[in-house]
Amino acid sequence: MPELPEVETIRRGLSLAVEGKRIAEVEVRRRDLRLPLPDDFESSLAGRRVLSLGRRGKYLVLALDDARALIIHLGMSGRMLIEPASRRSNVAALHEHVVFTLEDGTRIRFTDPRRFGLMALAEMAAIDSHPFFLDMGPEPLSESFSGDTLYSAIKGKRTPIKAALLDQHVVAGLGNIYVCEALYRAGISPRRLAMNVGRARVERLVAAIRAVLLEAIEAGGSTLKDYARADGELGYFQHRFAVYDRAGEPCPECDCDIGVAHIVQSNRSTFYCAKRQR
DNA sequence: CACGAACCCTGGCTGC
């Protein structure tokens, strides 16, 4: 579910609640997430202080005071609920698998109906060589992502550019929605083979990816304030998409009468404007 | 090796 902007929004919201705090207690209600939680998961985390909360692609990385890291991936349906000590509930939420209680009484509840999410412990010093991150592509909002790096990453690929951008080895953090949106903004057909996306298009694509992600993060930041007032749930947020899930609706940028097209590529839905995107 | 399909799991929506 959550792509880079949602995970970044969750990271920001969570960091306010957990950074610098000690974990008092960890309760596991289900161990069989995408990866089974190890037997020593609770004992490894209890008493640890959270030094910082980072993100790599769609993964959250919590640096702990014992030089280890808690890695969290939310999969398709994972959510984080922050409950301040003042209005803590003793009732377990539906599909609640892991509950962290902090030293100040704050509770962080991880819910994930589909259980595609995961949590794992790793050595912080070697985090970049962890299997999750070893072959991961560059962060799209960092300097290491550029026309040069994207061009060389997709050079020679016979797969459609849509599928190439979903590949986390090419660029980190993009998912189905933001790939559709970025290709739309760049005016590139999702069906075009990656190897046939020339330099000029690659440059437009890099700019479009950055713009789409930054706008979504900004939208997430504003809903974060609403969430802080509401129930503390961190997950999806409302955002206006130009083409995603808008099959048949008129393309917002051109007056073509066809409307937004819906096709299926590698078993995932793609939305695009066949006139604007070539 | 590189690619696409199938699969993991549950809930919600659509259409009969």
Add this chain to the structure above:
DNA sequence: TGCAGCCAGGGTTCGT
């Protein structure tokens, strides 16, 4: 109304 079928923003595995 009831229910079968399909779809969902994740990633991995398997077969070609």
